[in-house]
Amino acid sequence: MSADPRSRMPRTDAVLADPRLVAAVGTLGKGLVLSAVRSAQERARRSEIPPEDVVEAAVAGLPDSATSLRRVLNATGVVVHTNLGRAPLSAAAVRAMSAAAGNTDVELDLASGLRGTRGKGALSALAAAVPEAGAVHVVNNCASALVLVATAVAQNKEIVISRGELVEIGDGFRIPELLGSTGARMVEVGTTNRTTVSDYRDALGPETGCILKVHPSNFTVRGFTAEAAIHELASLGPPVVADIGSGLLTADPRLPGEPDASSTLRAGADLVVASGDKLLGGPQCGLILGDEALVHRLRRHPIARALRVDKLTLAALEATLQGPRPPVREMLEADPTELRARAERLLDQLPDSTKAEVVPSESVVGGGGAPGQVLESAAISVPVALAEPLRHSRPPVVARVEDDRCLLDLRTVDPGDDERLVAALCQAVEEG
Ligand SMILES: *Cc1c(COP(=O)(O)O)cnc(C)c1O
Numbered sequence: 001m002s003a004d005p006r007s008r009m010p011r012t013d014a015v016l017a018d019p020r021l022v023a024a025v026g027t028l029g030k031g032l033v034l035s036a037v038r039s040a041q042e043r044a045r046r047s048e049i050p051p052e053d054v055v056e057a058a059v060a061g062l063p064d065s066a067t068s069l070r071r072v073l074n075a076t077g078v079v080v081h082t083n084l085g086r087a088p089l090s091a092a093a094v095r096a097m098s099a100a101a102g103n104t105d106v107e108l109d110l111a112s113g114l115r116g117t118r119g120k121g122a123l124s125a126l127a128a129a130v131p132e133a134g135a136v137h138v139v140n141n142c143a144s145a146l147v148l149v150a151t152a153v154a155q156n157k158e159i160v161i162s163r164g165e166l167v168e169i170g171d172g173f174r175i176p177e178l179l180g181s182t183g184a185r186m187v188e189v190g191t192t193n194r195t196t197v198s199d200y201r202d203a204l205g206p207e208t209g210c211i212l213k214v215h216p217s218n219f220t221v222r223g224f225t226a227e228a229a230i231h232e233l234a235s236l237g238p239p240v241v242a243d244i245g246s247g248l249l250t251a252d253p254r255l256p257g258e259p260d261a262s263s264t265l266r267a268g269a270d271l272v273v274a275s276g277d278k279l280l281g282g283p284q285c286g287l288i289l290g291d292e293a294l295v296h297r298l299r300r301h302p303i304a305r306a307l308r309v310d311k312l313t314l315a316a317l318e319a320t321l322q323g324p325r326p327p328v329r330e331m332l333e334a335d336p337t338e339l340r341a342r343a344e345r346l347l348d349q350l351p352d353s354t355k356a357e358v359v360p361s362e363s364v365v366g367g368g369g370a371p372g373q374v375l376e377s378a379a380i381s382v383p384v385a386l387a388e389p390l391r392h393s394r395p396p397v398v399a400r401v402e403d404d405r406c407l408l409d410l411r412t413v414d415p416g417d418d419e420r421l422v423a424a425l426c427q428a429v430e431e432g
Pocket of ligand 1: 141167214245368369
């Protein structure tokens with residue numbers, strides 16, 4: 001045997017002939033398998049592993065799937081976490097997406113064999129959930145809904161909006177800039193803390209395209225404040241559009257400050273726009289509900305085509321609306337006493353060396369919903385040094401770091417994942 005490891009380096013095609021790697025080419029594709037092989041060869045070249053181990057190292061280095069997106073456990077206590085993909089879908093929605101993934105009758109009427117209304121099932125489920133809406137439409141997200149409304153109703157015209165509602169959604173995206181990019185002119189009325197119906201009235205004129213009310217969904221203003229109610233704005237004349245943000249379809253007594261589509265339409269809004277992947281608990285999409293003629297105008301506007309949702313979104317939305325309650329609802333309604341009991345049960349399964357304890361915790365809705373509202377919860381508190389190894393476990397666990405402790409808030413963890421959470425903690429302790 002040669003002393004130089006390079007001369008013992010197995011050839012790439014010899015490594016690729018290993019049956020496990022042949023199978024992996026079928027599930028992951030050649031590119032990903034090749035890069036696992038190349039990095040194993042590279043390690044052997046640097047003498048980190050003997051050349052004889054290249055095949056094993058390549059197999060061990062294969063990714064789990066052909067996408068780099070990974071499932072993570074959300075132990076942050078933030079129910080709708082934008083960085084973690086917002087609402088986790090229900091099992092019913094996941095099945096619906098999988099069924100629609102191949103060829104599907106998204107735009108075909110199987111009974112007649114003729115072209116059908118795209119996404120009819122999802123649209124009728126949405127209409128049925130909000131009977132106050134004369135018509136409904138679905139686009140890519142709430143930002144798309146705003147773009148469509150502004151383009152169709154207020155291009156080269158004015159959108160009248162309160163200075164207290166010039167909201168930044170996140171990541172530097174600001175609603176007034178988004179609307180302005182469509183060619184609508186923003187007319188700001190009132191002040192940061194107080195805007196009255198006469199402020200709006202004074203700003204109306206022949207150039208007014210619509211009045212827009214935006215729910216301040218990620219901050220609160222308290223103290224000396226005033227805002228005009230939808231029913232007051234509805235009497236002014238121009239169409240009133242309400243961006244309610246979170247996508248609650250009907251009022252939820254647990255979230256008293258959160259506007260919902262039904263009540264907002266009943267109060268006189270002509271259009272309501274909202275996100276599908278916040279409190280509704282569905283896929284990313286933008287819901288548009290309201291006046292039949294207006295919704296029809298939006299749907300037929302040329303830009304609507306650029307904002308349309310795909311079959312997977314329609315499938316998941318319909319299943320979210322028709323199927324069992326989505327995880328977001330379960331998480332919002334979880335009882336703090338039961339969460340605590342669950343935390344105690346998990347604690348019992350952890351080795352003493354974890355230095356874990358059960359502590360009260362405060363979850364939040366997050367992701368642009370119910371700002372300032374706290375949901376009493378329970379967490380497993382572990383040393384802050386475990387936060388990083390937890391993020392590297394399989395599946396990764398994302399916790400909340402608070403007061404130099406790492407908190408695993410159980411409200412946002414599916415009880416079906418409890419065993420995985422315990423396993424990840426045990427592994428993190430071993431490595432730490
Ligand atoms: C979240 C939010 C948006 C943006 O919604 P996307 O679906 O992310 O585009 C717009 N307006 C309000 C009030 C929001 O809360």
